Every structure is written in structure tokens, then in C-alpha cells.
Amino acid sequence: MSMNTQGRPTSAGDAGEAFRPKTFTGNRALDMEEPLIFEFGRLDVTGVDLDEPEDFVPELGGHERKDALELPGLAEPEAMRHYVRLSRNNYAIDSGLYPLGSCTMKHNPRLNEKMARLPGFGDIHPLQPLSTVKGAVELIDQLSHWLMTLTGTSAVAMSPKAGAHGELCGMMAIKAAHTAAGRDPKIVLVPESAHGTNPATAALLGYKVVNIDARDEDGTVDLDALKRTIAEHQGNIAAIMLTNPNTCGLFERDIIEIAAAIHAADAYFYCDGANFNAIVGKARPGDLGVDAMHINLHKTFSTPHGGGGPGSGPVVLSDRLAPFAPLPFIRKGENGPVLVETAAGTVEGEKPFGRMTAFHGQMGMYVRALSYMLSHGSDGLRQASEDAVLNANYVRVGLQDLMSLPFGERPCMHEVLFDDTFLKDTGVTTLDFAKAMIDEGYHPMTMYFPLVVHGAMLIEPTESESRAALDLFIATMRDLVMSAKRGETARFSGAPYYSPRRRLDETKAARSPILKWTEPEPAEVTPVAAE
Ligand SMILES: *Cc1c(COP(=O)(O)O)cnc(C)c1O
Numbered sequence: 001m002s003m004n005t006q007g008r009p010t011s012a013g014d015a016g017e018a019f020r021p022k023t024f025t026g027n028r029a030l031d032m033e034e035p036l037i038f039e040f041g042r043l044d045v046t047g048v049d050l051d052e053p054e055d056f057v058p059e060l061g062g063h064e065r066k067d068a069l070e071l072p073g074l075a076e077p078e079a080m081r082h083y084v085r086l087s088r089n090n091y092a093i094d095s096g097l098y099p100l101g102s103c104t105m106k107h108n109p110r111l112n113e114k115m116a117r118l119p120g121f122g123d124i125h126p127l128q129p130l131s132t133v134k135g136a137v138e139l140i141d142q143l144s145h146w147l148m149t150l151t152g153t154s155a156v157a158m159s160p161k162a163g164a165h166g167e168l169c170g171m172m173a174i175k176a177a178h179t180a181a182g183r184d185p186k187i188v189l190v191p192e193s194a195h196g197t198n199p200a201t202a203a204l205l206g207y208k209v210v211n212i213d214a215r216d217e218d219g220t221v222d223l224d225a226l227k228r229t230i231a232e233h234q235g236n237i238a239a240i241m242l243t244n245p246n247t248c249g250l251f252e253r254d255i256i257e258i259a260a261a262i263h264a265a266d267a268y269f270y271c272d273g274a275n276f277n278a279i280v281g282k283a284r285p286g287d288l289g290v291d292a293m294h295i296n297l298h299k300t301f302s303t304p305h306g307g308g309g310p311g312s313g314p315v316v317l318s319d320r321l322a323p324f325a326p327l328p329f330i331r332k333g334e335n336g337p338v339l340v341e342t343a344a345g346t347v348e349g350e351k352p353f354g355r356m357t358a359f360h361g362q363m364g365m366y367v368r369a370l371s372y373m374l375s376h377g378s379d380g381l382r383q384a385s386e387d388a389v390l391n392a393n394y395v396r397v398g399l400q401d402l403m404s405l406p407f408g409e410r411p412c413m414h415e416v417l418f419d420d421t422f423l424k425d426t427g428v429t430t431l432d433f434a435k436a437m438i439d440e441g442y443h444p445m446t447m448y449f450p451l452v453v454h455g456a457m458l459i460e461p462t463e464s465e466s467r468a469a470l471d472l473f474i475a476t477m478r479d480l481v482m483s484a485k486r487g488e489t490a491r492f493s494g495a496p497y498y499s500p501r502r503r504l505d506e507t508k509a510a511r512s513p514i515l516k517w518t519e520p521e522p523a524e525v526t527p528v529a530a531e
Pocket of ligand 1: 247
């Protein structure tokens with residue numbers, strides 16, 4: 001039996017291991033089996049008591065609902081418990097290391113949260129008169145200033161709600177610029193290692209996507225292949241969409257030549273800025289020839305990843321694209337920043353391509369991102385990038401003798417990419433390996449992306465992790481690799497063993513999701529025959 005330093009037992013010892021009772025509730029200690037709200041909510045219950053309205057005349061012109069809403073009701077403490085219990089099944093950056101490559105799952109500093117909750121920021125409404133929210137406009141302007149400063153660009157569209165939305169915004173600005181110049185090119189070039197959102201964005205705007213081959217030895221863009229493709233489609237190329245550092249965690253070393261070749265072809269350089277965390281304070285994309293780049297505030301600037309929720313993906317723009325930035329935007333005025341909300345409010349030289357969102361963007365995320373920037377300062381931001389790169393290389397060096405690096409033992413940027421060569425003949429796949437990491441209490445790394453390497457495992461520890469945390473992670477990974485190599489396949493093929501749910505049919509969940517709850521058929525009751 002283990003004891004802590006005060007002599008208190010910390011585990012039940014071997015006897016406890018052997019006997020695992022089946023519990024009456026199905027709960028396992030604090031690990032609760034939580035039903036759906038529809039299964040235990042009651043239609044006649046609500047958390048608040050409201051008086052029946054008196055002399056009430058509906059003003060909905062006959063569109064008011066006639067039948068009951070049939071939403072399950074809970075008392076306040078029941079609602080509280082339901083969601084808290086569900087939340088305990090979540091893995092979060094606040095519960096442990098989250099090495100999901102390309103996603104930059106870094107710590108969200110609590111100072112940011114405190115600033116975002118200040119009533120002057122937290123309680124404002126987008127329909128409030130501008131004269132009452134001058135401070136908020138000023139804050140958006142300051143954040144814009146630092147985004148442009150850090151990227152070496154001259155304009156920024158703040159409203160996009162996520163990286164992918166920013167891609168759409170940047171590519172729409174590029175399309176508008178071509179149209180304004182009387183051109184109508186049909187092709188967007190996308191390297192093999194690109195994130196799926198890049199070709200999806202191009203296709204959504206009606207462009208044909210042409211792939212650029214990667215160099216076999218390191219996964220970067222093959223400059224000669226790029227030049228050949230440009231020559232082949234001369235005059236018909238709208239843009240290249242390139243991630244730098246790329247999704248293999250490597251800096252595109254020919255980026256200046258790539259930009260020059262693209263510009264010489266009258267095309268624009270869209271940079272996917274998802275990996276900006278690796279180079280903040282070290283390199284400015286504007287200096288590298290980038291015309292447009294989204295910045296995922298929820299990656300590089302530490303705002304929370306909201307489970308698809310409140311993201312923010314501002315797009316910085318070069319001089320050439322700046323006139324086409326969408327509404328609303330902020331213009332420097334004599335008496336401070338002015339918010340331009342409609343085409344009627346534009347002046348000579350401003351040619352917004354339209355509007356992407358109803359309002360001005362995600363105020364709460366702007367406050368958090370600016371709080372992060374100002375509390376770090378330029379030296380702190382540079383150190384964060386350096387530490388992110390250092391941590392990724394620490395993991396690489398700690399694992400490279402046992403796992404396989406597709407492009408050899410060279411330094412990486414902020415994430416390290418392994419392939420599945422080291423699992424050859426073990427019967428364990430990348431997926432199995434990731435599931436076994438869950439049993440060890442880790443969120444898996446990004447798997448099977450980028451597509452340029454077989455069975456990819458992309459690990460991004462970020463700068464948030466201490467050396468001790470990285471050492472434990474490396475030791476755990478080494479234990480798993482040795483176990484796979486020893487042929488202990490059951491540890492992997494059945495994993496995860498300890499999570500509330502085991503392996504789910506992810507394909508079925510994606511292809512035929514059941515989004516509506518239907519009451520199960522009542523159980524059949526056999527009537528007792530009367531005498
Ligand atoms: C995260 C990511 C995106 C998309 O960003 P979202 O904010 O999730 O929409 C695009 N490209 C790359 C390389 C990414 O890692």
C-alpha cells in the first residue's frame with residue numbers, strides 16, 4: 001500500500017485492485033454516467049417562477065407559437081449539476097498537456113479573463129450608440145495596430161470569426177483586387193501539405209485548385225515545381241495559399257523566391273497564419289512578401305479555443321489589398337479612430353468588397369488578445385515563440401531514437417512531425433497509439449495530418465509546458481513505444497480502457513449523426529389476465 005508523507009494511504013493496494021465492484025448507479029466514484037437532459041428533464045418544470053402576464057396582447061401578427069415548446073425543464077441546482085458533470089468528461093488545456101499539432105493549445109492566462117470581464121468591455125452590446133463605446137473602438141484599433149506591427153502589414157480586417165473564415169475574407173479581398181484590375185484568373189495554387197481549409201476556401205470561391213508538389217526530402221514547397229506550374233498556367237493564377245512554417249513544422253526556406261515568383265505572375269500570396277506562434281517577434285510575414293494572412297487569435301494570442309465557439313481570425317493585408325478590406329473597418333480620424341460601417345461612409349481609395357459578419361467581431365477575444373500582447377511586451381512575445389520552438393525540439397530529441405522522423409534529425413519549428421515507420425510490424429496503428437495515450441491521461445497529438453507523411457503524428461507542446469511536464473510526456477511516450485515494440489498489442493487495440501466511452505464509430509458519427517432526440521418506445525407490459 002502506498003502512503004503519502006503524512007502516512008496516509010494513497011491507494012488501496014493490491015487487494016483493492018483485485019476487487020472491482022459493479023456499482024448500483026453505474027457511476028465510478030466521481031466519474032458519473034450522465035443521462036441526456038431529455039431523459040430526465042420534465043416538461044412542467046422551470047428554474048424561474050414568472051407571473052402570468054396580465055392583459056397581454058400578442059404583437060406577433062398571428063405568428064405566435066400555438067403548441068407547447070416541449071423543452072425539458074430542470075430546477076437550477078439540477079441544471080448546474082447536469083452541465084458540470086458533462087464538463088468533467090471534457091479534456092481541456094486547463095486539465096493537462098494538449099499536444100494537438102497545428103492547433104497551438106496554449107495556456108489562456110487568467111489576466112485575459114479578468115480584463116474581458118471588466119463591465120466596460122463585458123457588458124456592451126453591438127447595437128449601442130458608438131458614442132457610448134469609444135473605449136471599445138479604441139481597443140480594437142490598438143489591437144489592429146499591434147497585429148499590423150507584428151506582421152509588417154498595413155491593414156487588417158478584424159471581423160472574421162475564425163482562421164477558416166479569415167481565409168475566406170483574405171481570398172475575397174484577393175478576388176476583388178483582381179476584378180478591380182480587370183482580371184479574372186481561375187486557379188489557386190495549394191501545396192500538398194496544406195490544411196484542408198485552404199483548398200476548401202479556394203473551391204468555395206469558384207477557383208480551381210492546383211497542387212504543388214513537396215520536396216521528398218523535407219516536405220517544403222519544391223520551387224522548381226512551383227515555377228513550372230506557374231509557367232504552365234501563366235496569366236490564370238489568382239493566388240498561392242501557403243502555410244509558413246508549414247504543417248510539417250518546417251520553415252519554408254524559399255519563401256522570398258516563392259513570393260517573387262507569385263508576384264511576377266500577377267498573383268497574390270495568401271499565407272495561412274495558423275503557425276504564426278513559431279515566428280512572432282522573429283520574422284514579419286509582410287517582409288517575406290505575404291499579401292494576406294489570417295491570425296487565429298485562439299492559437300497565437302492565447303484566447304480560448306471555444307469548441308467551435310467564439311474564435312477570432314483577423315486578416316492582415318498588404319498595401320495592395322488594403323483598399324478592399326471588408327466593412328466594418330476602423331479609419332484613423334482627427335479625433336481618434338472612426339468606425340466605418342457602410343459603403344456610404346467610405347472615402348476615395350476605400351473599396352470594401354462587402355461585409356462578412358453582422359457586427360464588428362468578437363469583442364471578448366479582442367480584449368483577451370490585447371491583454372496577452374501588452375502583458376508580454378515585445379520581448380515576452382519573442383520569448384514565447386522561442387520557447388514554443390525549444391519545447392518542440394526538446395520533445396523531438398527526447399523521442400527521435402525510438403520514433404521515426406520522416407525528414408531526418410533536423411531542428412523543427414514549433415511542432416514535431418513523426419510518421420508511423422517505427423510501428424512497422426507491431427500491429428499497432430497511429431490511431432491505436434493515440435487511443436493508448438488517452439489511457440495515460442493525455443489528449444492525443446494530431447493524427448494522419450499532414451497527408452504528406454504516412455500515419456502522421458504531429459506534436460505541438462507549446463511554450464506553456466514546463467520541463468518537468470515535457471519529461472513526463474516523453475517518458476510516457478517512450479513507455480508506449482517500447483510496449484508496442486514488445487508486442488503488447490492489447491494495450492493499444494482495445495484502448496482507451498479507462499475513458500467514459502471506449503472507441504466510437506467516428507465515421508458513422510460524422511456521416512449519420514442523430515441530432516434529434518426521440519422518446520424511446522415504452523417497454524411492453526404483459527397484461528395480467530383477469531380471473
Ligand atoms: C487551425 C488551422 C486552420 C483553421 O483555423 P480555424 O481557426 O480552426 O478556423 C487553418 N490552417 C491551419 C494550418 C490550421 O492549423
